[in-house]
Amino acid sequence: MRTCRIILVAAAASVGLAPQSARAQAADAKTAEQVFKNIIQLKGTPADQVQPAMQFIAASLGMDCAFCHVQGKMEADDKGAKRTAREMMAMTAAINTNSFRGQRQVTCYSCHRGSTRPVNMPPVLESDAPASSATAAAAPGAPVANPGAQGATVDQILEKYVAAIGGADAMKKVTSRVMTGKILAGGSETPIDVITKAPNMRVSITHNATGDSFTAFDGTAGWLGSTGHAAREMSAAESAAAGLDAEFYLGLRVKELFPQLRRGRPETVAGAECEVLNGTAPGRPAVRLYFDKSSGLLVRMVRYADTPMGRNPTQIDYADYRDADGVKIPFRWTLSRPNARFTIQIAEVKSNAAVDDARFAKPAGEVK
Helix, strand or coil: CCCCCCCCCCCCCCCCCCCHHHHHHCCCCEEHHHHCCCCCCCCCEHHHHHHHHHHHHHHHHHHHHHHCCCCCCCCCCCCHHHHHHHHHHHHHHHHHHHHHHCCCCHHHHHHHCCCCCCCCCCCCCCCCEEECCCCCCCCCCCEECCCCCCCCCHHHHHHHHHCCCCCHHHCCCCCEEEEEEEEEEECCEEEEEEEECCCCCEEEEEEEECCCEEECCCCCCEEEEEEEEECEECCCHHHHHHHHHCCHHHHHHHHHCCCCCECCEEEEEECCEEEEEEEECCCCEEEEEEEECCCCEEEEEEEEECCCCCCCEEEEEEEEEEEEEEEEEEEEEEEEECCEEEECCCCCECCCCCCEEEEEECCCCCCC
């Protein structure tokens, strides 16, 4: 699927509401029509929700922004696809309002599934083999056959995870990590440093040929920046996700972060049978955590970001667990979104290195 950065958006739609906590945080933020030109369907929606909504549409149709928008003049209504998009947005909003009590159950993806033209009839059989049901592309894992009625409790799953990575005492002996490695994306490799500090500070620095780029969480809020440009604060949704990534003692804090934590149906990830925990909490992205039944290690996290169009999933797969000063940590993790994917491979880890809190703070001016 082709992708691009969406700068200006006009064909936006009000098809549902963000969680109340997120809306409260954005109460003082500018609305879509105050920032973008020719907004029709998304009036009143926080401006920082426009781009995620457009990303959801692009992923649902398998296209990039040029399919609906005139490049360099994004507010123009020249393309028929844009006018049709507005009609479809109004249609899904009406369906959800009239049939699902306002809950966002029907989205672009419900019908399009990666195609600009939705399928309106079932396909004929192409072999004598029994028909099999299609697996939804957004499904994060394969269900385990006959999982059984009895399984491990939430506490048992988390206790096994903490024990698998070395135990609580060993975890707390480490308060910082400075990691060096490379980021693999689009067939290229780029050096990267990932610096973390307890309890929840993190900055990753990608060393591009044209300068460094930064993604950081300072313990309270997230920010993004690149060399020679002013850093920007993350939106509330982005910051919540970055804060979760920054949790230094995640295994010890899961129940505190997600008071509503429950077992899900066991699934398989990369051939491994996994216990699944689903977590929700006000102001935080909903998450699904996958723990290898055999090793107890966390092998996948899927978090969900609400947009006016539907939920955008972010999946992180953890692998290559190694000992780092008494604690097992993943040296490789792959982050996948509907419109992007990259892998970070760590080569070296230094535990308990002296790291000043200023390393995580958002620069006042241009990023150096």
